[in-house]
Amino acid sequence: MILVDLVFLKSARRLASNYSNVELIEHDITESLDWLYQGQTLVQSPFRWLNDSSIDLVISLNLITQLPLIPVRWLMDEFDLSELEADIVGKQLIFAHLSYLKQFSGEVCLIADRVDIELDPQGLELDRFDPWWDVEQPKADTHWEWDVMPLGESDASKSQKNLIGVSTL
Numbered sequence: 001m002i003l004v005d006l007v008f009l010k011s012a013r014r015l016a017s018n019y020s021n022v023e024l025i026e027h028d029i030t031e032s033l034d035w036l037y038q039g040q041t042l043v044q045s046p047f048r049w050l051n052d053s054s055i056d057l058v059i060s061l062n063l064i065t066q067l068p069l070i071p072v073r074w075l076m077d078e079f080d081l082s083e084l085e086a087d088i089v090g091k092q093l094i095f096a097h098l099s100y101l102k103q104f105s106g107e108v109c110l111i112a113d114r115v116d117i118e119l120d121p122q123g124l125e126l127d128r129f130d131p132w133w134d135v136e137q138p139k140a141d142t143h144w145e146w147d148v149m150p151l152g153e154s155d156a157s158k159s160q161k162n163l164i165g166v167s168t169l
């Protein structure tokens with residue numbers, strides 16, 4: 001089994017070392033960060049592992065909505081990207097990841113937040129937003145709630161829970 005992330009901390013490496021069948025690979029799953037880092041808004045179509053027919057199960061786990069966050073902030077701060085342009089890059093990164101997943105020949109499971117909800121200390125909803133940048137979400141077969149930011153963890157006046165959905169692509 002391979003686990004892929006942009007970076008693995010020592011603590012994750014230590015945990016993974018308990019499993020002889022787990023390999024950690026640091027890799028930019030968008031295959032676009034080199035371009036975006038230089039201010040080039042060129043979102044690529046990722047291809048790594050697509051020709052590996054031994055891969056029979058791919059799980060994209062709580063990742064897809066994270067892909068645009070830091071690159072888009074970087075482009076806006078460092079290269080004065082407009083909100084409109086930033087929106088296009090965000091959508092393209094999400095769309096490209098979906099297209100990438102759909103090209104694997106084996107089973108593909110997408111686990112991702114579908115709605116992010118902010119709550120006040122009494123648990124009343126303050127705001128909710130679509131973390132998919134308005135890209136159409138594949139239908140989820142099942143959902144659960146994730147208390148991603150309990151009250152007080154990073155803000156004493158609000159908490160956040162995400163509705164997580166699972167799709168088979």
Ligand SMILES: C[S@@+](CC[C@H](N)C(=O)[O-])C[C@H]1O[C@@H](n2cnc3c(N)ncnc32)[C@H](O)[C@@H]1O
Pocket residue numbers: 004005006007027028029030031033061062063066067
């Ligand atoms: C919410 S965490 C989920 C981590 C892990 N998949 C899990 O479910 O425990 C989002 C992860 O996305 C990773 N990530 C963000 N952009 C990435 C990219 N371009 N390529 C690979 N991983 C990325 C971050 O490093 C972070 O670990």
